[in-house]
Amino acid sequence: MADGYHHGNLRAAVLERAAEVIEREGPYSFSLRSLAADLGVSHTAPRHHFGSREGVLNALAVEGFRDLAARLRADREAGGGFLEAGVEYVRFATDRPAHFQVMFAPTLLGEGDEELEAAREAAFAELQGGVRSLAEEGRPVEDGAAAVVAGWAIVHGIATLALTGNLDRSGVRRLFEDTDLLTITRRSAGLLFGPVSGPSGGVPGTGSG
Amino acid sequence: MADGYHHGNLRAAVLERAAEVIEREGPYSFSLRSLAADLGVSHTAPRHHFGSREGVLNALAVEGFRDLAARLRADREAGGGFLEAGVEYVRFATDRPAHFQVMFAPTLLGEGDEELEAAREAAFAELQGGVRSLAEEGRPVEDGAAAVVAGWAIVHGIATLALTGNLDRSGVRRLFEDTDLLTITRRSAGLLFGPVSGPSGGVPGTGSG
DNA sequence: CCGGAAACTTACCGGCGTACAGTTCGAGTC
DNA sequence: GACTCGAACTGTACGCCGGTAAGTTTCCGG
Numbered sequence: 001m002a003d004g005y006h007h008g009n010l011r012a013a014v015l016e017r018a019a020e021v022i023e024r025e026g027p028y029s030f031s032l033r034s035l036a037a038d039l040g041v042s043h044t045a046p047r048h049h050f051g052s053r054e055g056v057l058n059a060l061a062v063e064g065f066r067d068l069a070a071r072l073r074a075d076r077e078a079g080g081g082f083l084e085a086g087v088e089y090v091r092f093a094t095d096r097p098a099h100f101q102v103m104f105a106p107t108l109l110g111e112g113d114e115e116l117e118a119a120r121e122a123a124f125a126e127l128q129g130g131v132r133s134l135a136e137e138g139r140p141v142e143d144g145a146a147a148v149v150a151g152w153a154i155v156h157g158i159a160t161l162a163l164t165g166n167l168d169r170s171g172v173r174r175l176f177e178d179t180d181l182l183t184i185t186r187r188s189a190g191l192l193f194g195p196v197s198g199p200s201g202g203v204p205g206t207g208s209g
Numbered sequence: 210m211a212d213g214y215h216h217g218n219l220r221a222a223v224l225e226r227a228a229e230v231i232e233r234e235g236p237y238s239f240s241l242r243s244l245a246a247d248l249g250v251s252h253t254a255p256r257h258h259f260g261s262r263e264g265v266l267n268a269l270a271v272e273g274f275r276d277l278a279a280r281l282r283a284d285r286e287a288g289g290g291f292l293e294a295g296v297e298y299v300r301f302a303t304d305r306p307a308h309f310q311v312m313f314a315p316t317l318l319g320e321g322d323e324e325l326e327a328a329r330e331a332a333f334a335e336l337q338g339g340v341r342s343l344a345e346e347g348r349p350v351e352d353g354a355a356a357v358v359a360g361w362a363i364v365h366g367i368a369t370l371a372l373t374g375n376l377d378r379s380g381v382r383r384l385f386e387d388t389d390l391l392t393i394t395r396r397s398a399g400l401l402f403g404p405v406s407g408p409s410g411g412v413p414g415t416g417s418g
Numbered sequence: 419c420c421g422g423a424a425a426c427t428t429a430c431c432g433g434c435g436t437a438c439a440g441t442t443c444g445a446g447t448c
Numbered sequence: 449g450a451c452t453c454g455a456a457c458t459g460t461a462c463g464c465c466g467g468t469a470a471g472t473t474t475c476c477g478g
Binding site for chain 1: 466467473
């Protein structure tokens with residue numbers, strides 16, 4: 001494969017390295033040229049596989065949406081329930097921070113990429129399906145639409161704040177001492193759709209007056 | 210002031226235009242050179258006021274943190290309660306989307322800027338103060354640390370998802386028909402720290418969709 | 419052995435951020 | 449009114465960047 005002229009596996013190598021760079025320095029300083037130089041190919045080589053810089057980011061987003069959808073699906077099939085799906089969402093964000101950033105930053109991506117649209121829709125379908133399963137958990141969902149937004153927003157918010165370092169920077173993280181981020185997620189999201197047991201663990205204000 | 214050579218108010222003009230560009234095209238395509246050309250000055254003129262491209266973004270972030278802190282403070286002094294503080298957070302994000310983006314994207318900003326650190330800390334202090342005021346609303350807060358994270362995350366998540374267009378793109382927005390984003394915020398965050406059934410800040414008629 | 423397609427190269431363009439050495443202008447000073 | 453000084457702004461130059469075009473190398477099916 002790698003014969004000195006043909007890299008042999010350039011597409012995968014570019015995606016992997018791009019994710020590393022973006023994770024370390026953010027999407028702004030990610031450059032095709034320095035990436036290509038690192039991989040020992042000319043700066044136009046990646047263009048053959050991705051078309052453009054935007055194409056690389058699109059491909060990362062596709063990877064990300066597919067992985068996220070697969071994780072949510074697996075979680076649902078394992079009967080993890082909604083809370084664990086939310087935890088999985090945050091776990092995905094911390095496992096693949098570069099993908100997560102790119103997926104939700106539309107100004108980095110191009111429009112009209114069918115592969116991307118399909119991957120995104122599939123992931124979003126899993127997301128909403130997860131929230132709808134709340135009803136099947138025997139929990140009363142009075143305002144279903146609000147529950148979808150609240151569930152998504154709380155895990156997306158935790159993921160975003162953690163990834164941007166603002167949880168640490170704000171001192172909020174210190175309130176938890178050494179607690180793991182996923183545990184923090186469970187406790188926080190649990191306030192919304194808390195563990196059924198325990199009178200105070202559920203949604204405040206719904207049970208008592 | 211503006212004598213053909215000296216712009217007279219370049220600093221403010223740059224910040225205003227930068228916010229417009231970032232709001233429209235995101236922080237990644239924002240360029241000092243095109244900005245300067247738009248304002249009719251040489252491309253090195255902004256450097257005198259901001260030092261670098263990063264300096265412009267830092268200045269935007271400072272503006273943003275100060276505005277956010279002022280809004281939260283005003284809201285607290287008006288006795289709005291926590292839920293309304295959260296709504297104000299989302300309102301800020303939609304009012305000043307460029308500032309919001311830059312404030313929470315540390316890879317766009319420099320480190321060690323004292324003005325920025327001070328503005329950020331002040332805003333974060335207001336945020337945490339708002340959540341602590343929950344106790345004063347007569348609501349039992351069993352896991353205070355989790356409540357802080359949950360409250361911040363849910364409004365930050367809504368703001369982020371809305372600003373990146375993912376609320377619309379995912380179809381979630383459609384569940385609410387023509388409902389205003391701030392109302393969506395009230396209903397969703399209300400699931401966490403539900404509307405006080407008393408007179409203080411409750412939003413009547415937001416249940417059941 | 420051959421021809422086409424895929425993978426990759428070199429050469430080039432304009433735009434970008436930044437550095438540095440000037441230039442213009444208002445305001446204060448004698 | 450000339451002199452100075454600092455703030456604001458200009459012009460030029462450098463290297464990196466993404467994108468384009470034309471050419472080269474290698475693989476592979478016939």
